Amino acid sequence: MRPVLLIRPAPARRFPGCKNHQVVPANVHDFFAASAGVAGTLIGLLFVAISVASGRLRAEVDGQVHRIRAVAALTAFTNSLSVSLFSLIPGAIGPTAISVAATGLAFILASLLSLVRLRQVRWTIVRDALFLVGLAVTFVIQLIEGIDIINAQAGNSGAVDDIAILVVICFLLGIARSWELIGGPSIGIGHEVAALVRAHQASAGDPQEGPAPPAPPAAPDAGSAER
DSSP states (O other): OOOOOOOOOOOOOOOTTOSOOSOOOHHHHHHHHHHHHHHHHHHHHHHHHHHHTHHHHTOSSSHHHHHHHHHHHHHHHHHHHHHHHHTTSTTOHHHHHHHHHHHHHHHHHHHHHHHHHHTOOOHHHHHHHHHHHHHHHHHHHHHHHHHHHHHSOTTOOHHHHHHHHHHHHHHHHHHHHHHHHTTOOOOOHHHHHHHHHHHHHHHHHSOOOOOOOOOOOOOOOHHHHHO
């Protein structure tokens, strides 16, 4: 009787520190592949915008604010690019989401300290600070979702779907920062309503001007009176 040769299947490749060794679900795999291409294109356009706004970036007064806007847009786009690319590698989306989120939070902290260093209280700086806080909230949520992906069981795609939504949010935030970097026009409902109220108050405060009084009659000429 001839011996039977048993062939055991090769063990599945495991990624250290990650319990979910599968790729992202099929319903978002194509989304991340397309997002990687979009992020690369937007980063290229951002470099063009930075070259156009190079004079504003070198300004001494408002240059720091514009530099923060440029780096914030680059951080948002880089976050989307990194997460989208590494999501195509099995088991890599969780650690990538955590690492890039931590890097983004470090940049936001440095930017907020830079705005405090300017010691200028203006609506522009307050608006940039609020934007940075919103970006920080996005990175915190991504950090939490990345931890959930590492600790979740295989097949749990809820955290991956949330990160896909955060990728879209980073796209929108980066586009908004790029538009302000090049000095694009901004027409907001709040700004227009406030301007309308100020114009109405200014017109109401002006004194009402009546019709001009008639001119007095001209005095007779002395020479003509003697005649």
